[in-house]
Amino acid sequence: MAIERTLSIVKPDGVWNGHIGDCVSRFEKAGLNVVAMKMKTLSRAEAEGFYYVHRERKFFGELVDFMTSGPCVLMILEGENAIARNRDIMGATDPKNAAPGTIRADFAQSIGENTAHGSDAPETAAFETSWFFAGTEINKVVRR
Ligand code: CMP
Numbered sequence: 001m002a003i004e005r006t007l008s009i010v011k012p013d014g015v016w017n018g019h020i021g022d023c024v025s026r027f028e029k030a031g032l033n034v035v036a037m038k039m040k041t042l043s044r045a046e047a048e049g050f051y052y053v054h055r056e057r058k059f060f061g062e063l064v065d066f067m068t069s070g071p072c073v074l075m076i077l078e079g080e081n082a083i084a085r086n087r088d089i090m091g092a093t094d095p096k097n098a099a100p101g102t103i104r105a106d107f108a109q110s111i112g113e114n115t116a117h118g119s120d121a122p123e124t125a126a127f128e129t130s131w132f133f134a135g136t137e138i139n140k141v142v143r144r
Pocket of ligand 1: 112
């Protein structure tokens with residue numbers, strides 16, 4: 001199984017509801033290593049560029065409004081099959097459809113305020129990690 005990197009975001013609702021630690025704990029307990037991390041209030045340009053694949057969707061403005069409404073915690077997670085495993089830990093995009101015990105089932109309010117984001121494929125993971133992190137901000141983390 002390949003070692004992958006994926007972008008994880010604790011969205012503004014996750015921050016203001018006090019779930020940063022819950023999210024990080026779930027990733028770490030699943031064996032994913034946090035190799036880069038920062039808290040950032042996104043500008044509209046940063047959020048619009050990050051979500052450009054959704055630019056034609058009717059919810060795009062609402063998505064950008066929400067993602068710029070407060071600080072996010074941005075992380076790169078690394079580990080075997082990290083992209084799919086992060087998405088399993090988050091659960092389905094709409095919390096109504098998220099499996100019990102997932103981040104979105106436990107903490108999210110709605111499809112818009114859904115607590116966490118994770119890259120959905122290797123190509124998007126490469127784009128999304130580089131959108132927020134320089135190579136020099138990515139660390140080597142080895143578990144003991
Ligand atoms: P995310 O995984 O960050 O990727 C794109 C986001 O768009 C998604 O999570 C949702 O928060 C948001 N989104 C998707 N569909 C809708 C929708 N119908 N209404 C509002 N927001 C949506």
